Amino acid sequence: MLLIPCPNCGPRDETEFHYGGQAHVAYPENPNELNDREWAEYLFYRENTKGTFAERWVHSTGCRQWFNMVRDTVTYDIQAVYQMGSPRPATAVPAAAESGTATTAANSTITLGDAASSTPASSISAPEGATK
Amino acid sequence: MSTHQLPEHPEFLWHNPEPKSSYDAVIVGGGGHGLATAYFLAKNHGMTNIAVLEKGWLAGGNMARNTTIIRSNYLWDESAAIYEHALKLWEVLPEELEYDFLFSQRGVMNLAHTLGDVRESVRRVGANKLNGVDAEWLDPQQVKELCPILNISDNIRYPVMGATYQPRAGIAKHDHVAWAFARKCDEMGVDIIQNCEVTGFLKDGNRVVGVKTNRGTINTEKVGLCAAGHSSVLAEMAGFRLPIQSHPLQALVSELHEPVHPTVVMSNHVHVYVSQAHKGELVMGAGVDSYNGYGQRGSFHVIEHQMAAAVELFPIFARAHVLRTWGGIVDTTLDASPIVGTTPVENMFVNCGWGTGGFKGTPAAGLTFAHTIATGAPHKLNKPFALERFETGALIDEHGAAAVAH
Numbered sequence A: 001m002l003l004i005p006c007p008n009c010g011p012r013d014e015t016e017f018h019y020g021g022q023a024h025v026a027y028p029e030n031p032n033e034l035n036d037r038e039w040a041e042y043l044f045y046r047e048n049t050k051g052t053f054a055e056r057w058v059h060s061t062g063c064r065q066w067f068n069m070v071r072d073t074v075t076y077d078i079q080a081v082y083q084m085g086s087p088r089p090a091t092a093v094p095a096a097a098e099s100g101t102a103t104t105a106a107n108s109t110i111t112l113g114d115a116a117s118s119t120p121a122s123s124i125s126a127p128e129g130a131t132k
Numbered sequence B: 001m002s003t004h005q006l007p008e009h010p011e012f013l014w015h016n017p018e019p020k021s022s023y024d025a026v027i028v029g030g031g032g033h034g035l036a037t038a039y040f041l042a043k044n045h046g047m048t049n050i051a052v053l054e055k056g057w058l059a060g061g062n063m064a065r066n067t068t069i070i071r072s073n074y075l076w077d078e079s080a081a082i083y084e085h086a087l088k089l090w091e092v093l094p095e096e097l098e099y100d101f102l103f104s105q106r107g108v109m110n111l112a113h114t115l116g117d118v119r120e121s122v123r124r125v126g127a128n129k130l131n132g133v134d135a136e137w138l139d140p141q142q143v144k145e146l147c148p149i150l151n152i153s154d155n156i157r158y159p160v161m162g163a164t165y166q167p168r169a170g171i172a173k174h175d176h177v178a179w180a181f182a183r184k185c186d187e188m189g190v191d192i193i194q195n196c197e198v199t200g201f202l203k204d205g206n207r208v209v210g211v212k213t214n215r216g217t218i219n220t221e222k223v224g225l226c227a228a229g230h231s232s233v234l235a236e237m238a239g240f241r242l243p244i245q246s247h248p249l250q251a252l253v254s255e256l257h258e259p260v261h262p263t264v265v266m267s268n269h270v271h272v273y274v275s276q277a278h279k280g281e282l283v284m285g286a287g288v289d290s291y292n293g294y295g296q297r298g299s300f301h302v303i304e305h306q307m308a309a310a311v312e313l314f315p316i317f318a319r320a321h322v323l324r325t326w327g328g329i330v331d332t333t334l335d336a337s338p339i340v341g342t343t344p345v346e347n348m349f350v351n352c353g354w355g356t357g358g359f360k361g362t363p364a365a366g367l368t369f370a371h372t373i374a375t376g377a378p379h380k381l382n383k384p385f386a387l388e389r390f391e392t393g394a395l396i397d398e399h400g401a402a403a404v405a406h
């Protein structure tokens, strides 16, 4: 079970969330100009990164807001959570970094050293209008 | 239940040769599909100067981790054709490979718990019959007769409203299947090389000409990818993309029990599938974890959910103890069908996307993929399963249609 630090509600059990797959996949700007290959890319092709991956989650049984999260797909360590619409933060945090070192970066990005560390909810500042 | 004993282990089943500097073809991944591919390349196409490269130990990936359900009762014609061909091969392989891996045709039931399930199931039985796949619709009483330990009372959250039943379906000993293929490959001169991880590809323009490994560079004319959960990682090394997402999939066994469960029961709706292994363990699997994962482990709540469903359907399991749980990495596609065919890289071929249900497909994957590698063109059975279908839109959507995809 992952312990997911919702930007609005703090750390909650994974069972309260739903997964939304790869983050930052924008709807094509000019859909009419896409060929079949490009549509296939948009509809069916997603990154399947082994390692640090930016993905979307929704806190379905909590605040019901979507947010982005950077997670290692091998160790499952959560390295950052940030608002929809914000660029992916740099997460040079090694998976084995010491725990409990959550720092609140610019733009309400939360960079975590270790997913297992139960970051107190109070150290997570809720971003305004977290969905987009 | 079979009172069969497994055969004694021979001293060894294959050699462990050093990799040669070149081969006519290299198969990446020594799971069931890689081994079956090598077997059919050697047997049907006379290609014996080939190697199977496995980064870990032979068949230690999903091949060692699956719940071994074999069936062919898929909805769509393309799927019914390839899975039924696989089932027919399962029926002759023990003799052909001279290895009794305990293929037990004890039947598989897919339970229906809602009116929607019932309609989908009856439709699938009809489609199966038209495709020459053995299929029956059972009412709850008939379900109970075949599997007396199932709770068919209508006093549970999702009562059993009936089931589809495929009598020729069943289970087999997965490790022994891999060893059976490996032994025959070895006898025919195929090099099976363990602890050999492919770390990159050598290309001449857009044509693959070799593989880089932790044990040196190997030249080859053709490469066949059979890396299941790691298919995307290898494709990326080769310079193309696959519409695959890798997810954790977990299973578990109980401690040994007297034979109580005569068949295989799957429930799509409550997400559990159960059989009893020859030795007596109850073998149970669940659905995938929602998130992408390469960790060979998933979340505990998935197992908890699966056990809740199992105990409601099989009240006598309430006192059984879990002995072991584990996870594999499954390569899922959006239409829940495999990808077997050519790639954008010349002389490189891919067999992947079997996801949560590729053990049953092992012989047909091997047969059709070997054909594709040897001739450069797909066999008629794998033609519909080409990568191009994601562009043409000719998807083979077995989601829901196939019941749980195992």
Ligand SMILES: Cc1cc2nc3c(=O)[nH]c(=O)nc-3n(C[C@H](O)[C@H](O)[C@H](O)COP(=O)(O)OP(=O)(O)OC[C@H]3O[C@@H](n4cnc5c(N)ncnc54)[C@H](O)[C@@H]3O)c2cc1C
Pocket (backbone or CB within 6 Å): B028, B029, B030, B031, B032, B033, B034, B053, B054, B055, B056, B057, B058, B059, B060, B061, B062, B063, B064, B065, B066, B067, B068, B069, B070, B196, B197, B198, B199, B226, B227, B228, B229, B230, B234, B249, B250, B251, B285, B326, B327, B328, B329, B330, B354, B355, B356, B357, B358, B359, B360, B361, B406
């Ligand atoms: C828990 C679980 C239950 C399942 N239950 C069923 C079931 O009941 N019925 C069913 O039909 N299917 C089932 N499946 C699915 C089935 O196991 C897979 O579809 C099938 O095993 C995949 O083919 P494979 O055997 O070749 O895969 P694998 O055994 O995973 O083989 C792939 C191999 O590639 C190797 N590899 C990866 N990268 C490299 C590299 N760079 N270099 C060299 N080697 C590499 C891996 O180490 C691995 O050994 C289940 C899977 C799981 C995890």
Ligand SMILES: [Zn+2]
Pocket (backbone or CB within 6 Å): A006, A007, A008, A009, A010, A059, A062, A063, A064, A065
């Ligand atoms: Zn929340």
